[in-house]
Amino acid sequence: MTAASLTLSGSALSAGINDYKGTASITQGLAKTVEANLFECENGRSRVAGGGEIADSDGKVWTVPAENHFTTATKAVDLYEECAKITPKSIDDVDMDSVPVAVIDADGEEITGYIFADNYFELYINGQLVAVDTVPFTPFNSSFVKFKVNKPYTIAVKVIDWEENLGLGTEDNRGKAYHPGDGGFIASFSDGTVTSTDWQAQTFYTAPIYDLTCLSEVDGKRLSESCTTEGTDSGENAYAAHWEVPSDWMNPEFDSMAWPQASAYSEDEIGVNNKKAYMNFIEKFSGAGASFIWSTNVVLDNEVLLRYEVK
Numbered sequence: 001m002t003a004a005s006l007t008l009s010g011s012a013l014s015a016g017i018n019d020y021k022g023t024a025s026i027t028q029g030l031a032k033t034v035e036a037n038l039f040e041c042e043n044g045r046s047r048v049a050g051g052g053e054i055a056d057s058d059g060k061v062w063t064v065p066a067e068n069h070f071t072t073a074t075k076a077v078d079l080y081e082e083c084a085k086i087t088p089k090s091i092d093d094v095d096m097d098s099v100p101v102a103v104i105d106a107d108g109e110e111i112t113g114y115i116f117a118d119n120y121f122e123l124y125i126n127g128q129l130v131a132v133d134t135v136p137f138t139p140f141n142s143s144f145v146k147f148k149v150n151k152p153y154t155i156a157v158k159v160i161d162w163e164e165n166l167g168l169g170t171e172d173n174r175g176k177a178y179h180p181g182d183g184g185f186i187a188s189f190s191d192g193t194v195t196s197t198d199w200q201a202q203t204f205y206t207a208p209i210y211d212l213t214c215l216s217e218v219d220g221k222r223l224s225e226s227c228t229t230e231g232t233d234s235g236e237n238a239y240a241a242h243w244e245v246p247s248d249w250m251n252p253e254f255d256s257m258a259w260p261q262a263s264a265y266s267e268d269e270i271g272v273n274n275k276k277a278y279m280n281f282i283e284k285f286s287g288a289g290a291s292f293i294w295s296t297n298v299v300l301d302n303e304v305l306l307r308y309e310v311k
Contacts, residue, residue, distance in 0.1 A: 016239065017057070020212040024222070024241035025056045031064045031167030038070050038136050041083035049137035052166035054240075062242045064167045066160045066205060066303040069122055069132055074102075076115065076123070076131035076143035080277035083139065091281050094144075102130040104149040111149065111191050114284040116142045116277065117159055118184040118270060124156040124250040125149055137162040142277040155193070156250035157306040159185045159294070168238050169207030169302045178235030180208055182299045184270035185306065186278075186285050186292045193310050194290035201262035203295040204245050205303035208238035215241060220258040224297045249305055256307050262293035269298070 017026055031052030038049045051068075055061050077099045078086045088094050101110060104125050115121060118140065120133045125147050135141045161183035164171040173179040188194045203222040209215065214227035222243065248254050270292045272278040278285060295301040 016212040020215065022215050022217050022222075022241070024206070024215070024243055025058075025060055025062065026212065027054045027056050027062060027167060027240045027242065029054075029167065029237050030165060033166060041139065043085050044082050044139060046083060046135070046139055047137040047162070047171065048164060049162055050164075050166055054167040056242070064205070064240070065163050065169075066158070067245070068120070068136075068158070068160065069129060070120070070136050073122070073129055073132045075134045076145050078134055079114065079142040079144050079281055081134055081141040083135065087276070089280055091284060099144060099146045102128070102145070102147040104128055104147055104153070106148065108148040108150040109191065111147055111189050113145045113147075113187055113189045114142070114281065114288075115144065115187045116140075116185075116272070116285060118182065119162040120160040121185060122158040126153050127156070127251040129250075136160075140275045140277045142281060152309055152311045154252040155306075155308045155310060157185065157187075159183060159304050159306060161302045163207075163302060165235070167207070167240055168235060169205075169240060169300065170235055170238070176233055178208065178233065178238070180229050180299050182270070183294050183301065183304065184265060184272075184292045184298060185294060186290050188284055188288035188290040191310065193308070194288060195262070195293045196291050197261050197264050197293070199262040199293055199306050199308040200256055200259040201293060201295045202256070202259040202305050203297070203301040203303070204243045204305060205240065206297070206300050207240035207302060208235050208300070209241060210235075210238055212239055212241075219260070221260045221296060224300045227297075227300060229299065245305065249307075252309075254307075259307065260296070262306065263296050263298070264291040264293055265298055267292065
């Protein structure tokens with residue numbers, strides 16, 4: 001069955017599960033909502049950032065869009081965040097001294113990081129959760145953090161492309177009820193570290209999938225580049241592919257040798273040219289030599305783990 005001939009009938013979708021040969025756990029359809037909304041925008045509008053659960057055919061329950069620490073962890077400091085009325089026009093208008101410093105090593109170098117994520121990030125340094133994004137979905141915001149650490153050290157980041165249709169990887173957008181959103185992550189650090197294809201990026205949740213035969217796994221890469229996003233006007237029965245996240249994935253000693261390198265994307269591909277949260281501080285992002293990164297599919301891959309060792 002080709003993507004072009006695929007129909008979204010129950011029989012066609014059921015046949016797809018039998019055809020799937022990869023290592024992912026497959027779920028189908030809308031997840032059960034567990035958390036109606038994690039975030040309320042006090043000064044403006046935001047997309048509903050809910051959380052849900054869905055079981056595969058073996059009864060294993062998956063959290064969607066991903067397990068996260070939004071409600072419990074220390075938040076990053078906002079560079080730009082409309083809901084909190086933090087809207088500086090440039091980095092010169094930001095109070096850099098007000099940022100708390102996370103201490104990894106008491107005798108370490110103090111490092112400042114500038115971060116823009118579409119949509120949400122959780123930042124670990126040497127396995128310690130330093131900060132999480134202040135906005136899980138929208139409006140788009142940017143952040144910065146400070147930490148003290150000795151080199152070499154490991155940066156690990158969980159990035160999530162949030163979803164309105166839980167378990168389906170989609171949102172109501174551009175006239176379609178099941179439009180697949182896209183992701184993107186960029187960061188630079190005061191010690192010269194920047195996001196690039198030298199980082200690693202592994203996929204752990206891919207959706208929506210309408211024909212499971214489009215998924216493949218090659219040399220550690222979980223590929224969905226040939227998957228179609230057609231049929232998004234009636235995507236309530238779409239599939240999703242899930243992989244178990246290792247409990248120690250953020251630690252320096254974690255063996256990520258099999259993980260693929262990150263893929264780089266342009267500012268045009270991510271669509272940030274009209275985002276003040278990015279453009280007002282562009283000298284701290286692409287201007288500092290950083291690239292937008294993600295897995296091999298910035299549209300369908302919704303939970304991605306990033307790693308990089310700073311030497």
